[in-house]
Structures are given as structure tokens and as C-alpha cells.
Amino acid sequence: MLRSMILIFSGTLCFIGSALADKQALNNTCVGCHININPGIIKEFIDSPMANPPEKVDAVVCADCHGNQHTTATDYQKATMPTAETCGECHIQQFEQLREGKHNLAWFGMKSQIAWHGQPTAINQTGYRGCIGCHKIGQKGLMGIAQGVSGQLEYDDGKEIEQYHYGNAQCDACHTRHSFRKTEAQDPRACSNCHRGFEHPQWEMYMSSKHGIIWDIEGNKETRHGRAPTCQYCHMSEGDHRVITPWGFLGLRIPTKRNVLALIKAEPSLEKFWRQLAAQLPEGEYMDVDDDPQWVFDRALILQATGILDANFQPTQRFTEIITQSETARGPEEFNEIRRNMKEICHECHAKNFVTEHFKAADNIIKAADHEFAKAILAVQSLYQDGILEVPKDWTYAPDILQLYNAETRVEQELYLIMLEYRQRAFQGAFHASNHYMHWYGWAPLKAAVNTILEESKKMRAAKKKNP
Numbered sequence: 385m386l387r388s389m390i391l392i393f394s395g396t397l398c399f400i401g402s403a404l405a406d407k408q409a410l411n412n413t414c415v416g417c418h419i420n421i422n423p424g425i426i427k428e429f430i431d432s433p434m435a436n437p438p439e440k441v442d443a444v445v446c447a448d449c450h451g452n453q454h455t456t457a458t459d460y461q462k463a464t465m466p467t468a469e470t471c472g473e474c475h476i477q478q479f480e481q482l483r484e485g486k487h488n489l490a491w492f493g494m495k496s497q498i499a500w501h502g503q504p505t506a507i508n509q510t511g512y513r514g515c516i517g518c519h520k521i522g523q524k525g526l527m528g529i530a531q532g533v534s535g536q537l538e539y540d541d542g543k544e545i546e547q548y549h550y551g552n553a554q555c556d557a558c559h560t561r562h563s564f565r566k567t568e569a570q571d572p573r574a575c576s577n578c579h580r581g582f583e584h585p586q587w588e589m590y591m592s593s594k595h596g597i598i599w600d601i602e603g604n605k606e607t608r609h610g611r612a613p614t615c616q617y618c619h620m621s622e623g624d625h626r627v628i629t630p631w632g633f634l635g636l637r638i639p640t641k642r643n644v645l646a647l648i649k650a651e652p653s654l655e656k657f658w659r660q661l662a663a664q665l666p667e668g669e670y671m672d673v674d675d676d677p678q679w680v681f682d683r684a685l686i687l688q689a690t691g692i693l694d695a696n697f698q699p700t701q702r703f704t705e706i707i708t709q710s711e712t713a714r715g716p717e718e719f720n721e722i723r724r725n726m727k728e729i730c731h732e733c734h735a736k737n738f739v740t741e742h743f744k745a746a747d748n749i750i751k752a753a754d755h756e757f758a759k760a761i762l763a764v765q766s767l768y769q770d771g772i773l774e775v776p777k778d779w780t781y782a783p784d785i786l787q788l789y790n791a792e793t794r795v796e797q798e799l800y801l802i803m804l805e806y807r808q809r810a811f812q813g814a815f816h817a818s819n820h821y822m823h824w825y826g827w828a829p830l831k832a833a834v835n836t837i838l839e840e841s842k843k844m845r846a847a848k849k850k851n852p
């Protein structure tokens with residue numbers, strides 16, 4: 385293949401005429417020079433489906449993605465780098481789905497985090513290492529509350545993209561350059577550079593579930609037709625590029641009006657605040673889950689400890705930025721629709737009742753985890769209320785779990801680990817049918833951390849009594 389492209393290159397110069405021939409001729413100069421500079425890129429590209437389209441479809445050329453302004457060995461700063469829009473010119477459906485889906489919010493969601501802004505530039509900006517390396521799957525330039533936009537996100541018309549020479553293409557997160565294959569993106573390993581480790585070890589969970597193990601035993605093919613489902617089978621059914629799940633990353637849902645009004649009986653002293661909060665929440669019911677008032681209250685405490693609700697359980701700016709604009713949690717309508725679709729996928733291979741029981745079990749694990757977590761939160765909150773801990777400089781909320789590892793006390797470090805590591809693993813492990821993650825990396829350390837916090841806070845109180 386490589387050889388035939390080069391032969392064509394020496395032959396084409398004589399039939400420049402039609403636009404197509406011009407395009408080909410230009411491409412031959414790109415290829416002819418780059419074969420000596422980056423032969424790896426040329427080899428990948430000319431073997432790729434886009435350079436070898438079906439009959440009657442024009443082959444894609446370098447200039448379709450990099451422009452035609454750079455043509456010599458010295459003017460390469462004129463080459464442009466593609467964005468998702470560039471790919472969207474020819475793949476409108478996938479482009480529109482990506483834009484509507486959760487991946488598109490990855491960059492915005494990352495920047496909404498207080499912990500991101502606290503990082504040194506070496507950690508959070510240079511060279512796409514760390515947070516931004518994974519989160520570049522999202523669209524740059526979305527503006528939210530920090531930029532004074534309080535409703536729907538707005539777009540900055542490309543200003544932020546201009547600050548980054550590389551890394552704006554988004555689609556190449558799963559279809560890597562310069563091969564851009566469908567089969568690569570269908571392989572669960574294509575998700576695994578990002579969906580692994582600390583707070584979202586979905587790859588490890590999958591590989592310790594029967595689903596992943598069967599996929600592996602049967603030759604780890606990318607196929608959609610194996611005995612066991614892949615990530616894509618469950619999350620990108622029918623090639624839908626809008627990935628989103630019912631519970632979402634943090635396993636939180638937006639409480640409904642009815643959920644919150646039911647708290648009046650349980651915590652009557654806070655009635656005024658419950659009514660104020662309920663007025664701002666959606667109507668509706670969540671399917672499947674058992675929202676007893678204790679669970680709603682436990683979840684409200686989690687939202688409070690993350691600064692999403694304030695001391696009086698009222699929504700803060702973080703509520704707008706994280707819950708509404710980043711879509712980190714769903715309301716009932718969306719939750720029910722996505723869950724119904726997900727269950728349909730399981731029904732292709734499992735009985736309805738089997739699936740219902742599986743979801744019920746996993747929902748109840750979130751409930752049990754939330755109750756343990758809430759005990760730990762109450763203990764740390766009371767250390768602040770009783771003056772045993774002082775609110776750190778620059779913090780608006782305390783405790784503030786979203787300060788992550790920047791917190792200075794042992795009890796708050798443990799709270800952070802419960803939220804981002806243990807609770808995540810317990811519920812994500814349950815949904816992904818990984819007993820290993822659900823229990824030994826999830827529930828077990830969660831319980832241990834709660835015990836540590838309760839014990840530590842007793843000691844801190846005793847020390848304060850001795851040494852007021």
C-alpha cells in the first residue's frame with residue numbers, strides 16, 4: 385500500500401486539472417514529504433479506512449483535517465489541528481450525539497472543581513498529563529457560573545480552543561490517530577486508559593466480573609456479538625455516542641419535591657428549610673429505588689459536606705455548576721428513561737426478574753453506604769460546630785470534601801477517601817457485577833474509614849478538653 389501511494393505520487397503531477405486531481409496532488413506532496421519525516425503517521429493513515437473508502441466515496445486526505453496552508457518544510461506552524469467539528473463535517477450523527485452526551489461535559493466538569501484550580505500549573509496544565517489528559521474528551525470553551533452564566537451553558541466561540549495547539553479533537557479519545565478505526569473504539573480496552581483506577585475503576589471491575597472474564601477467555605475481540613457484553617454493548621448501544629448513566633459518577637440523584645417534603649416529619653425543626661428547598665426541586669418519582677426519608681436525609685448530608693447544599697440545606701452556586709450545568713446528577717425523568725433502556729440491554733441475555741433483582745441489590749448498596757457515610761459526616765461537622773476544628777482560610781464550606789486531598793486533618797482525609805474511593809467502588813462494583821470491588825475495595829475500607837473517623841473525633845474532643 386505504502387509503495388503504491390508513492391508510485392502514484394510520482395505519476396500524478398501531469399494530470400492536475402479537476403478539483404479532485406488538485407486535492408490528490410496536494411496530498412501526494414504531503415505524503416511524499418512526511419514519509420521521510422514521520423513514516424509512522426503515513427503508514428497508519430494509508431492503511432486506514434478513511435484512506436481506503438468504499439467505491440464511489442472520495443478518500444480523505446491530510447488537508448481535510450490539517451488545512452492546505454502548510455506546504456513546505458519550514459512553514460509547518462501553518463498546519464491546523466482538527467476539532468470535533470472537523471470530523472463532524474463528514475460524520476454529523478456521531479458529532480451531534482457526542483455534543484449532546486456526557487463526554488462533551490468532561491472539560492467543563494473538571495474545571496468546575498475547586499481542587500483543579502488549586503493545582504500547580506505543572507500538574508493541571510502543561511502537556512496533557514493528569515486531569516486534563518483524560519478530560520480533554522470534553523469540549524473546551526463551555527462557560528458556566530464561574531464565567532457569569534447562570535442558566536444553560538454558553539460557548540465562547542473558540543477562544544479557549546485557541547489557547548491549546550494540540551488536544552482539541554475529542555473524537556480521537558476512542559478512534560486514535562491516524563488509523564481512526566471503528567473496531568478499535570468497540571474494544572473495551574479503548575475505554576481503559578481513562579476509566580480505571582482510584583475513583584472510577586470500571587476497567588478493573590469489568591475484568592473481575594464474569595462479563596469481562598468471558599470476553600477475555602473468548603479471545604478479547606472487539607465484537608458486539610460475543611457471549612458477554614463489553615462496555616460499549618451496555619453504554620453505547622446501537623453506536624449511540626451519547627454516553628450517560630442513571631446514577632452518574634457520584635451515585636447521587638436530585639431529590640424530588642416529595643422526597644424533601646417527607647423530611648418534615650423526620651426533622652420538623654428544619655421545616656422552613658425543607659419547604660424552601662422543595663420549592664426548587666423537580667416533581668416526579670424515581671423508578672426502582674426506595675427513597676425512605678432516612679436515605680433522603682443521608683444524601684442531603686452528603687450534598688452539604690460537598691458544599692452543594694449550604695448549612696441550611698439550600699442550593700449553592702455549586703449546585704448550579706456541578707448538578708445542573710455539569711449534569712453530575714439526574715432528575716427523575718432522565719433517570720427513569722436511561723434506566724429503562726439499560727435494563728432492556730440486560731434483557732437481551734438475562735431474565736427480567738434477574739435484572740430487576742440485580743439493580744435493586746446495587747441501589748440498596750448505595751443506600752447502605754450513604755448511611756455509614758452520613759454518620760462520619762455528622763461527626764466531622766460537629767467538630768466544626770463545637771470549635772474543635774477551625775474553618776481553614778479560603779474555605780467557604782467546612783468540612784468541604786471537594787477540597788479532596790488538600791484537607792489537613794486525618795478525619796477529613798478519610799472523608800475524602802470514603803467519597804471518592806470506597807463509596808464509588810462499592811456502588812460501581814455492585815452495578816458492574818464485580819464482587820471483588822464491591823466488597824474488598826469498597827464496602828470493607830468504607831466501614832473501616834467510618835470507624836476511624838468516629839474514633840479519631842472522640843480523641844480530638846478528649847484532647848481539646850484536656851487542653852482547651
Ligand code: HEC
Pocket residue numbers: 410411413414415417418421446447450451452453454455456457458460461463464
Ligand atoms: C517539504 C516537506 C513538507 C511538506 C510538503 C508538508 N509537510 Fe507537514 N511538516 C513538515 C515538517 C518538517 C514538519 C515538522 C515536523 C517535525 O517537527 O517533526 C511538518 C509538520 C506537520 C504537521 C504537524 C504540525 C504541528 O504543529 O505539530 C502537520 C499536521 C503537517 N505537517 C501536515 C501537512 C499537510 C496536511 C501537508 C500537505 C498539505 C504537509 N504537511 C506538507 C514538512 C512537510
Ligand code: HEC
Pocket residue numbers: 433434437438441442443444448449466470471472473474475553555556559564565566567
Ligand atoms: C472529508 C470527510 C471526512 C472527515 C473530515 C473525517 N472523516 Fe471519518 N470517514 C470519512 C469516510 C469517507 C469514511 C469511510 C466511510 C465508510 O467506511 O463508510 C470515514 C470513516 C470513519 C470511521 C469508520 C472507520 C471504520 O473502521 O470503518 C471513523 C471511526 C471515522 N471516520 C472517524 C473520523 C474522525 C475521528 C474524524 C476527525 C478526526 C474524521 N473521521 C474525519 C470521511 C471523513
Ligand code: HEC
Pocket residue numbers: 486487488489490491493494517518519520521557558569574575576577578579615616619620627628629630631632633710
Ligand atoms: C479520554 C478519556 C476517556 C475515554 C477514552 C473514555 N471516557 Fe468515558 N468518561 C471520561 C470522562 C472524563 C467522563 C466524565 C464526563 C463528565 O465530566 O461529565 C466520562 C464519562 C463517561 C460516562 C458517563 C457516566 C455518567 O456520569 O453517567 C460513561 C457511561 C462513559 N464515560 C463510558 C465510556 C466508554 C464506554 C468508553 C469507551 C468506549 C469511554 N467512556 C471512553 C473519559 C473517557
Ligand code: HEC
Pocket residue numbers: 414415418422425426429434444445446447448449450465466549550551552553556561562564
Ligand atoms: C481525519 C483527520 C485527519 C487526517 C486525514 C490526518 N490527520 Fe494528522 N492529525 C489528526 C488529529 C486528530 C491529530 C491530533 C491533533 C491534536 O492532538 O490536536 C493529528 C496530528 C497530526 C500531527 C502532529 C501530532 C503528532 O502525533 O506528531 C502530524 C504531524 C499529522 N497529524 C500529520 C498528518 C499527515 C501527514 C496526514 C496525511 C497523511 C494527516 N495528518 C492526516 C487528524 C488527521
Ligand code: HEC
Pocket residue numbers: 572575579584586587588590595613614615616618619629630631632633634723726811812815816
Ligand atoms: C453489563 C453491562 C455493563 C458493562 C459491560 C459495563 N457497564 Fe458500566 N454500568 C452499567 C450499569 C448497569 C451502570 C449503573 C447504571 C445506573 O446508574 O443505574 C454502569 C455505570 C457506569 C458508569 C457511571 C457511573 C459509575 O459507576 O461511575 C461508567 C462511567 C461506566 N459504567 C463505565 C463502564 C466502562 C468503562 C465499562 C467497561 C470497562 C463498563 N462500564 C462496562 C453496565 C455496564
Ligand code: HEC
Pocket residue numbers: 468471472475478479480482487521554555556557558559566569570608616620622623624625
Ligand atoms: C467514547 C468513545 C468514542 C468517542 C469519543 C467517539 N466514538 Fe465514534 N465510535 C465509538 C464506538 C464504540 C463505535 C462503534 C459503535 C457500534 O458498535 O456501532 C463508534 C463508531 C463510529 C463510526 C462508525 C459508524 C458506523 O457504524 O459506520 C464513526 C464514523 C464514528 N464513530 C465517528 C466518531 C466521531 C466523528 C466522533 C467525534 C465527534 C467519535 N466517533 C467519537 C466510540 C467513540
Ligand code: HEC
Pocket residue numbers: 493494495497499500514515516518519577578579580581583584632633634710711712713
Ligand atoms: C485517568 C483519567 C482521569 C484523570 C487523571 C482525572 N479524571 Fe476526572 N474523570 C475521569 C473519568 C473516566 C470520569 C467519569 C467516571 C465515572 O462516571 O464513573 C471522571 C469524572 C470526573 C468528574 C465528574 C464528572 C461528572 O459530572 O460526572 C469530575 C468533576 C472530575 N472527573 C474531575 C477531575 C479532576 C479535577 C481531576 C484532577 C484533579 C481529574 N478528574 C482527573 C477520568 C479522569
Ligand code: HEC
Pocket residue numbers: 594595598610611612613617618726727729730731732733734739742743817
Ligand atoms: C450479551 C449477553 C449479556 C448481556 C447483554 C448482559 N449479560 Fe450479564 N452475563 C452474561 C453471561 C454469559 C454471564 C455469565 C453467566 C454465568 O455466570 O453463568 C453473565 C453474568 C452476569 C452476572 C453474574 C451472574 C452470577 O450468577 O454470578 C450478573 C449479575 C449479570 N450478568 C448482570 C447483568 C446486567 C445487570 C446486565 C445489564 C446491565 C447484563 N448482565 C447484561 C451475558 C450478558
